Amino acid sequence: MTKNGLQATLAKIERQRAALAKVRAEAEDLDDYLAVLEARARDTGQRIPMAAVHRGIGGARRRAVEFAR
Numbered sequence: 001m002t003k004n005g006l007q008a009t010l011a012k013i014e015r016q017r018a019a020l021a022k023v024r025a026e027a028e029d030l031d032d033y034l035a036v037l038e039a040r041a042r043d044t045g046q047r048i049p050m051a052a053v054h055r056g057i058g059g060a061r062r063r064a065v066e067f068a069r
Helices: 003-044 050-068
Strands: none
Touching: none
């Protein structure tokens, strides 16, 4: 592999690692959001409407898709 090819490959790996780190952070945020919803539902004795879950997840998915482009 040439020096330029190696540099290009390493740069691509760095970009992919950065994107993966961002996805992991968003997954942790979504997990925290779901935990809060579940705790709130337990405290009030109510069920979690799926619309509430989808509202929280939908925004994060749109941001992730826009970042990946």
